[in-house]
Amino acid sequence: MADGPAPAHPGDTSAARVRRALSRARRRVRRAGVDYFRGDASDWIAFAALATLVPLVAVLTLLLPLWFPPTAMVLPVLAGALLLRPSSLVLLYAASAAALAVESALRGPYADGPGRVTPGTVLVVGAIGAAGLLLAQFRARVGVPWRGGQSMLFDLRERLKVQSRMPALPGGWHAEMALRPAGGQSFSGDFVVASRTGPAKRTLEVVLADVSGKGMDAGSRALLLSGAFGGLLGSLPPHEFLPAANGYLLRQGWQEGFASAVHLVLDLDTGEYELLSAGHLPGMQRCEGTGRWEVKEAEGPLLGIFDTSEGAKFEGVRGQLDHGDVLMLCTDGMVEAPGRDLTEGMDRLMGEADRLMGLSFAGSAWRLIETVARDLNDDRALLLVWRE
Structure with missing residues (x-):
């Protein structure tokens, strides 16, 4: 049953209303924590953070190519493989591919130097993305939580020890x-x-x-x-x-x-x-x-x-x-x-x-x-x- 606003009661004090509001908030946080562990919670926060990281990496690649080569795009791709569901991961990959295309267009087809997007760059990022997608699909198929799923194996091992x-x-x-x-x-x-x-x-x-x-x-x-x-x-x-x-x-x-x-x-x-x-x-x-x-x-x-x-x-x-x-x-x-x-x-x-x-x-x-x-x-x- 969803938590709704508490009905007003005669004689309610502001302190009582605050206590009820805090109790409802605690119940919502507790349910969110259970969903987080089970893998039922939404991954939109992680997706939003990684989607923001993609253009940031692209900008840094254009401004500081010596420190941020185009292959730095593997960072959000790899993080997404560990944190996101397959459906969200595909969207992140599409954003990463678009960022690489924009980098290549802004640098020009005949650009040279450390910031150039080469076929090797595309192959490296694509290979890591493919491996990450396989990992995410396997995790979703076996029902392992999309965040912290490795803790399940640790828990099984500790139960055997106990x-x-x-x-x-x-x-x-x-x-x-x-x-x-x-x-x-x-x-x-x-x-x-x-x-x-x-x-x-x-x-x-x-x-x-x-x-x-x-x-x-x-x-x-x-x-x-x-x-x-x-x-x-x-x-x-x-x-x-x-x-x-x-x-x-x-x-x-x-x-x-x-x-x-x-x-x-x-x-x-x-x-x-x-x-x-x-x-x-x-x-x-x-x-x-x-x-x-x-x-x-x-x-x-x-x-x-x-x-x-x-x-x-x-x-x-x-x-x-x-x-x-x-x-x-x-x-x-x-x-x-x-x-x-x-x-x-x-x-x-x-x-x-x-x-x-x-x-x-x-x-x-x-x-x-x-x-x-x-x-x-x-x-x-x-x-x-x-x-x-």
């Missing part, structure tokens, strides 16, 4: 998670969801998942799955989580819809834990008493491949974390490499972890990625849980 945070643990318990996407990208197909569940929140449940694909290709699916897994975690008994996650993936119908996952259920009072796996790498536990590593391998099918109602089951493996013990979970990017099998990669990872053992184990997750899998072109994720 969902991967480990909850605070009681005294004596520590957990670290480190993740590095493939190729230095911002998005990864590996992710972690974790929550304190059970009576008095004395159970730690962590799911480490690896979505098929890597980097940007898997980032969108990882974001969707991390939200779904986070909603399931703690809402279902531990043994029902992986079957429910498997059903969720099957319902998506993705062509590359499979994922591996390992589900850790840890009792923070006793140190007893259970690992349930969906086609994931085994867990690795270092026992303080013996100083040796033990491989904890659970069995289960990949998520999104088989319907568990047809007989596929997720069989867990149990263990105990005593004081000084460390449990390590990782994705295959940490141990896979051309010409090397998984067993060899896991042995190397456990050996490097042994070298980091000392008075403080904090920060070891990042150091292990840097040492073992720094140059591998795959998403890498590592989770460490240890007890003082």
